[in-house]
Amino acid sequence: xxxxxxxxxxxxxxxxxxxxxxxxxxxxxxxxxxxxxxxxxxxxxxxxxxxxxxxxxxxxxxxxxxxxxxxxxxxxxxxxxxxxxxxxxxxxxxxxxxxxxxxxxxxxxxxxxxxxxxxxxxxxxxxxxxxxxxxxxxxxxxxxxxxxxxxxxxxxxxxxxxxxxxxxxxxxxxxxxxxxxxxxxxxxxxxxxxxxxxxxxxxxxxxxxxxxxxxxxxxxxxxxxxxxxxxxxxxxxxxxxxxxxxxxxxxxxxxxxxxxxxxxxxxxxxxxxxxxxxxxxxxxxx
Amino acid sequence: xxxxxxxxxxxxxxxxxxxxxxxxxxxxxxxxxxxxxxxxxxxxxxxxxxxxxxxxxxxxxxxxxxxxxxxxxxxxxxxxxxxxxxxxxxxxxxxxxxxxxxxxxxxxxxxxxxxxxxxxxxxxxxxxxxxxxxxxxxxxxxxxxxxxxxxxxxxxxxxxxxxxxxxxxxxxxxxxxxxxxxxxxxxxxxxxxxxxxxxxxxxxxxxxxxxxxxxxxxxxxxxxxxxxxxxxxxxxxxxxxxxxxxxxxxxxxxxxxxxxxxxxxxx
Ligand SMILES: Nc1ncnc2c1ncn2[C@@H]1O[C@H](COP(=O)(O)OP(=O)(O)OP(=O)(O)O)[C@@H](O)[C@H]1O
Ligand SMILES: [Mg+2]
Numbered sequence: 001x002x003x004x005x006x007x008x009x010x011x012x013x014x015x016x017x018x019x020x021x022x023x024x025x026x027x028x029x030x031x032x033x034x035x036x037x038x039x040x041x042x043x044x045x046x047x048x049x050x051x052x053x054x055x056x057x058x059x060x061x062x063x064x065x066x067x068x069x070x071x072x073x074x075x076x077x078x079x080x081x082x083x084x085x086x087x088x089x090x091x092x093x094x095x096x097x098x099x100x101x102x103x104x105x106x107x108x109x110x111x112x113x114x115x116x117x118x119x120x121x122x123x124x125x126x127x128x129x130x131x132x133x134x135x136x137x138x139x140x141x142x143x144x145x146x147x148x149x150x151x152x153x154x155x156x157x158x159x160x161x162x163x164x165x166x167x168x169x170x171x172x173x174x175x176x177x178x179x180x181x182x183x184x185x186x187x188x189x190x191x192x193x194x195x196x197x198x199x200x201x202x203x204x205x206x207x208x209x210x211x212x213x214x215x216x217x218x219x220x221x222x223x224x225x226x227x228x229x230x231x232x233x234x235x236x237x238x239x240x241x242x243x244x245x246x247x248x249x250x251x252x253x254x255x256x257x258x259x260x261x262x263x264x265x266x267x268x269x270x271x272x273x274x275x276x277x278x279x280x281x282x283x284x285x286x
Numbered sequence: 287x288x289x290x291x292x293x294x295x296x297x298x299x300x301x302x303x304x305x306x307x308x309x310x311x312x313x314x315x316x317x318x319x320x321x322x323x324x325x326x327x328x329x330x331x332x333x334x335x336x337x338x339x340x341x342x343x344x345x346x347x348x349x350x351x352x353x354x355x356x357x358x359x360x361x362x363x364x365x366x367x368x369x370x371x372x373x374x375x376x377x378x379x380x381x382x383x384x385x386x387x388x389x390x391x392x393x394x395x396x397x398x399x400x401x402x403x404x405x406x407x408x409x410x411x412x413x414x415x416x417x418x419x420x421x422x423x424x425x426x427x428x429x430x431x432x433x434x435x436x437x438x439x440x441x442x443x444x445x446x447x448x449x450x451x452x453x454x455x456x457x458x459x460x461x462x463x464x465x466x467x468x469x470x471x472x473x474x475x476x477x478x479x480x481x482x483x484x485x486x487x488x489x490x491x492x493x494x495x496x497x498x499x500x501x502x503x504x505x506x507x508x509x510x511x512x513x514x515x516x517x518x519x520x521x522x523x524x525x526x527x528x529x530x531x532x533x534x535x536x537x538x539x540x541x542x543x544x545x546x547x548x549x550x551x552x553x
Binding site: 016017051054056079082083086087088089092094095096097107108111112143157158161 | 465468496
């Protein structure tokens with residue numbers, strides 16, 4: 001399983017007033033079981049990029065190759081692409097429409113033409129994976145759920161389609177801390193249990209540091225930086241120029257470094273930072 | 287696609303047409319539409335079309351934009367054309383089974399189609415060159431005299447402002463919902479009529495829910511800023527008649543005279 005993106009370009013409203021170059025020569029790849037985090041200022045083209053990955057937008061130029069198969073040559077069947085690449089939009093809770101949660105989650109699998117029993121099983125699994133109790137909520141109306149639960153139901157709707165690549169656009173935006181934590185834990189669980197490629201956008205640097213194996217930083221439609229989270233988050237100045245910041249754990253270790261030059265750390269998560277600080281204190285005590 | 291509907295869309299610019307008072311443009315457009323029905327021969331339409339294209343040239347709105355508005359109503363025009371072609375009685379030109387085309391029918395069909403096309407282009411020129419806010423302001427001012435007889439002119443204008451303001455928002459919302467459902471494998475293009483109608487449900491339900499949410503948010507935001515209706519409100523940008531408007535008025539009168547005269551051309 002892999003996804004490769006080569007020299008992608010896209011322009012909104014080409015040749016009209018309000019023309020916006022949304023993507024400029026974007027290239028990257030993600031391999032088996034990896035998690036890719038995407039960060040970038042608002043309007044930097046993240047959502048536009050994600051919509052290319054399952055064929056919702058046709059690029060002006062460039063190609064996208066999923067599992068060795070080019071999906072931008074115009075020959076590939078789109079339902080095939082959408083089965084492989086599951087995309088969950090920003091604020092997905094606004095796309096719920098069915099009378100019951102079970103029916104809504106079954107919408108995707110049904111569109112793919114799965115059998116009745118297979119659908120039932122996929123729906124049950126998906127609802128479980130997003131951390132909800134299937135028996136309890138299957139007959140509820142999706143509109144009576146809380147915001148965080150609605151979002152999980154919407155994500156389950158895509159997971160039930162059995163994607164090999166799951167893409168989440170700002171899955172934690174606008175949630176309270178506990179719902180935020182749940183969604184993150186869910187992301188990790190889905191990735192680990194289903195062994196799929198996970199691609200997600202977030203404005204929360206701590207989430208990016210914790211979840212991703214690779215990070216790309218978008219700025220004005222281009223990839224300005226990419227690498228492992230540690231590589232990316234060691235470029236503080238460049239990130240700040242693009243209106244981005246370091247994860248809180250890194251902010252703190254940088255601050256300590258500036259006051260205590262002997263302190264060494266390249267931590268980006270709170271756990272790593274705590275570990276480094278402990279080591280430093282133990283050494284200092286001798 | 288859905289974005290091709292130019293109705294109520296503004297094309298930013300700074301031409302003489304853009305700078306005209308919205309009231310002038312509204313009156314001119316109404317007058318033009320009436321004049322289109324005064325015209326009764328080829329020469330009249332030629333003059334009307336020439337005048338319209340002169341205005342478009344001055345406005346510097348690309349023709350491509352103006353014609354985009356037409357594609358959305360093409361079906362209506364085609365329908366009236368066909369209807370007129372077969373329904374008008376008179377001297378028979380062509381006959382086949384129950385279908386008859388008359389000389390008068392051809393005449394009427396062509397004129398009606400040209401009329402509709404010019405009418406739509408004319409009104410799109412107005413909306414393309416006038417900011418929606420100015421348009422509704424102008425309308426409110428024009429309707430003001432009628433508020434004496436109980437016409438809620440401010441409320442009508444406000445409703446129009448809101449409607450125009452939210453056309454792009456709702457289109458964006460629709461676009462987003464369509465894409466989200468497509469990502470879930472929804473197919474809006476194949477199947478018979480019933481299946482296609484059914485496939486709209488996943489779009490319409492979320493769209494309704496969103497519209498109500500947007501409307502409620504807007505009502506709250508307006509109330510939070512103490513909106514209490516039209517009484518005693520002043521404006522940030524008062525609209526004023528300028529020299530250009532006087533020139534436009536003179537041109538309008540001249541044009542009216544020419545159009546009326548065109549009825550008597552016999553060549
Ligand atoms: N449907 C559209 N029509 C026209 N322009 C658009 C459209 N969608 C996005 N854009 C423009 O394309 C650029 C990239 O937008 P995009 O939504 O991809 O940004 P983003 O990185 O996802 O931002 P955010 O963090 O706010 O979600 C922006 O300048 C935006 O204004
Ligand atoms: Mg976005």
